[in-house]
Amino acid sequence: MNVTKFSMPQNLNELSTHERILRRTSEIIERNRQLTALNMIASSVSQSLNFNEILTTAIEHVLHLMEFEAGWIALLDRDCQCLLLNASQGLSEHATRLIERLNPDEAFIGTVARTGQPLIGEIPISSGDRVAEQFRREGFSFCVVIPLKAKGKTLGIMGLCCRRLRLVDRNSSDFLSSVGDVIGVAIENATLYRNIAQLAEQLKQQSDQLRASEHKYRSLIENAKDAVILIQDGRIQYANQSAADISGYTLDELYRLDDVLALLREQDREPMRQQCERLLQGGDAPTFDIVARRKDGQEVSLEVRGSLIEYNGQPAVQYIIRDVTEQKILREQVVRSEKMAALGQLISGVAHELNNPLTVMIGYSELLSMEKNLTGSVRQGLEVIQEAARRAGKIVQNLLTFARQHKAAHVSVNINELIERTVALREYELNVNDIEVVKELAPDLPQTVADPHQLQQVFLNLIMNAEQAMLEAHGRGRLMLRTRLKPPSPGTRSSSNPLIEITVADDGPGIPPENLHRIFEPFFTTKPVGKGTGLGLSVSHTIIQSHGGHIYVQSEPRRGATFIIELPIVQESVEQGEPKIELPPKRAASPKDVLIIDDEPGILNLLRQIVQDEGHHPETATSGAHALEKLRKKEYDLIFCDIKMPHMDGQELYREIKARNGALARKIIFVTGDVVSPQTREFLKQSNSRFLEKPFINEEVIRIIRNALADDS
Ligand SMILES: Nc1ncnc2c1ncn2[C@@H]1O[C@H](COP(=O)(O)OP(=O)(O)OP(=O)(O)O)[C@@H](O)[C@H]1O
Ligand SMILES: [Mg+2]
Known part of the structure; x- marks a missing residue:
């Protein structure tokens, strides 16, 4: 490349003392000017951390100080391994475009970026270098290109051009190197700053995202229908609103609980504790079902899923809890009704088959007993047959009632009156057996449409069960019969219309928990053979269900049993009762x-x-x-x-x-x-x-x- 190296100063020894003094003085002044300028460049470029601002300021100062006509700064881009133009002044648009993105091997100015050495001298003529040719075309003949360095590394180049040849002495050359270093340092600082700013921006974005996702997570948890609780050392550290709703406690009360296991039924506490322990030891714990007791004493079935998390730097267990009480009831109802339907069909078939032989047994034993010349023992035998056949007939009737799948015939009835009548039927036995009957019958109970005979059968079944249970437990007892108008309770499992509630409670032995789910099953009985068929409650259940009502039991061992019936209030009579058969006057006068x-x-x-x-x-x-x-x-x-x-x-x-x-x-x-x-x-x-x-x-x-x-x- 045809580049003129800069000229050395003339031999000072040849000059007179006066001239030497003058020259020294002007050198000192020049040096001073340069230092001042360097200082100014250093202070102005270091005032900014904005890349373009630094570079534009630097170009302006250097052009002004060195009296060059055009200048530019291009920085090395590590990704594309080329020089990218960052600031320029005094160049034509065409020249600017040419050096906008430059491969260091392509142009004469590129050597500075490669070698890290300054280039001072004439711009080469007809070298095939497009940049040099363009500069020449624009009248530039002399250029200075210095590397911009920081910590010994070339970050880019600064080029200056002028239209006439220039003398650049060592001082100026040193000065330009220093300018290159100052700009290099400023660029590095700005790069560092830019990296830090980018990092800070990234961090900010990340923390914004984190905050947003935390907010989302928190609001998800806080508004979740499932209860979410976080347990550490047996205490609740966090609970959402659903946890309060499901348990019936306020959040404050939950946080104050010393032992969260106290919320559970006794038999569920140990399994739950073990599950928690397993989770804390890093083990797996599948979803499991437990029963908790609400603050109001009501039991709720829960499905619990636990996972190990870290809370305040310590291991903790997070539980997601779903109230499945309603689901469980529905599931049981479905299973039960399917079971009942199948059983109903079977029973209905068997009952029909039994009806004919029973009718024959009853009829013939009656006919036979009307014979005049029977011995006493034969007559007695016939009576026993009749009695047994009638009892069997009753059982068949019960079976058929249980198996019935249609709505019963209904008339408008007064439930209080029906209860009074049923008690009257048992009055003698109740008195004899020393059973006190306490009645609390709501006077304002509305009439409802029902089948009075069937309801009476239900009340009778419940009263007789209570009687038997109390007598067996302590030879006496107290029977409580209560009716009330149950107001609608929106938002709960109960109906949204008022209901008639009938309660039959005794102070007998109660029903053991393991039997509670079975007592409504047909043929489930704990009574000895001949004393109970296990049909009373299943028949009652069928009757109440066919009336659109519910019957359920609450009982704890040794604290008696309470049967509760809920009946809908039906206003209109849907069907008239069966026509009653009047007793006929006498046998027909003539044979027919x-x-x-x-x-x-x-x-x-x-x-x-x-x-x-x-x-x-x-x-x-x-x-x-x-x-x-x-x-x-x-x-x-x-x-x-x-x-x-x-x-x-x-x-x-x-x-x-x-x-x-x-x-x-x-x-x-x-x-x-x-x-x-x-x-x-x-x-x-x-x-x-x-x-x-x-x-x-x-x-x-x-x-x-x-x-x-x-x-x-
Ligand atoms: N009030 C009660 N106290 C204690 N246990 C009861 C009570 N009522 C019912 N049970 C239990 O429920 C079982 C089923 O009752 P259910 O009335 O269906 O049949 P049962 O009384 O055994 O026979 P049936 O009524 O057919 O003569 C009883 O055997 C008894 O164990
Ligand atoms: Mg019974």
Whole structure:
């Protein structure tokens, strides 16, 4: 490269003393000026930490001081390994563009960046160097390019150009090197500052993000439906509002608890403590279920998930707790109702099968006992058979009630009155057994639509259970019967409408916790064989449920049992009660023709016997087709017809008869063991027919014959 090295000063010895003094003086002045300028550059560039400001100021000062016409500063970029222009003054737009981004190998000025050595001299002519050529084109002939250094490292270059050749002595050269160092240091400081500022900005962003995510996390936890608590050393260090809502304690009360395990049921404390311990030792603890006691004493089922965290530098356990009480109740209800439906079907089938033989047993033993010349022991035996068969019949009825799947027939009833009547039924036994009855019956209780017989059966079951339990426990007792209008309690599990609440409480032995979930199951009994069938409560449950109500129990061992029934208040009568069978005046004056249709020979023969004993002429048919044949040939005054028969059942036969002779259809008395099935009930209601319910006693058959014939005459 054609560069003129700077010229050395002339030999001082050749000058006169005066000239030497003058020259020294001017050198000192120049040196002074340079030092002042350097000082100024140093102070102005160090005043700013802004890159562009530093570099522009530096260029301005140097151009002014050195009387150059153009100047620029380009810094080395480590990423692209090139010189990037940062500040310039006095250069054309074209020249500026050329040096905007420069590979140090491409142009003559680049050597300074590579070698770290200054370049002072003429700008090369026709060197093929585009930068040099452009500078020349713009009339520049001389240039000074110095490295900008800090700690011995070249950070960039500063170039100065002028249109005439210049003499640059050693002083000026040293001065320019110093300027390069000063700017280098300022650049380094600014770079450091810039890095620190970037770091600070990053830190700020991170801490903003952290704060935002902490805020989000906190508000998530604070507003979570699940309870979140943090436990350290057995104490609650943090709890959210849901923890207070679920436990019924205020947050303050929770924080003041000495031992958080005290909130749990006794049997759950040890497992919970062990789980906590396992977590603290870094072990795994699966989600588990516990029961806690609210401040108001109510128990709540909780699903608890724990995890180990650090709190205030110490290990702590964070629990997320979900109240699953409602879920659990629903789940149990679903399981229970599925179980009940399956059981119901089974029971219903068995009960129907039992009905026919029972009816025959009751009927024939009654018929036999009417024989005049029976010995005492035979008569006694027959009575025992009758009694046993009736008891079995009652059980079948209970089973059918339990298995029923339709809504009961309802009329408007006064619950207080029903309770009074039920107590009256048991008055004698209660008195004899020294059981005090305390009644608290709300006088303002509204009427509700219900099935009075069924409700009475429920009350009777509860009272008899209480009686038996108290007697067995301490030979006496105190029975409490309470009714009240329960106001709606919005937001709770209870209904949002007022309810009638009936409480039957005793001071007997109570029900052990392990039995509490089973007592409503059919056939669950703790009583000896012959004393209890385990149907009382399941039947009661079915009845209350069919009324749209709930029945539940509260009991603790040795503290008695309290059964609570909640019934909805239904205002309108949805159905009239069954028409009552009036006692007939007397047996019909003349014998009548009675057709008995049943596929079951036992029932057929029994009815025939009763009809005959009543003085009429019975005839029998064992199927629908057989009956129709007989009906074609003869007119009958009364027809007994079984509903459930193979091929043509009672309902079909009725339709056939009705189509032929409407008046005859009204003479049919249906015999059924199936009054609990919705279809049968619907059919009986629609056809407005009389019916005899199996198992029946002979008196009922006689009564229904007399009634039918009396109506007909
Ligand atoms: N008041 C009570 N006190 C203590 N235990 C009771 C009480 N009521 C019911 N139980 C328990 O619940 C069980 C089931 O009662 P449920 O009325 O269904 O059948 P049961 O009384 O055994 O027989 P059934 O009522 O069919 O004659 C009883 O055997 C008894 O263990
Ligand atoms: Mg019972």
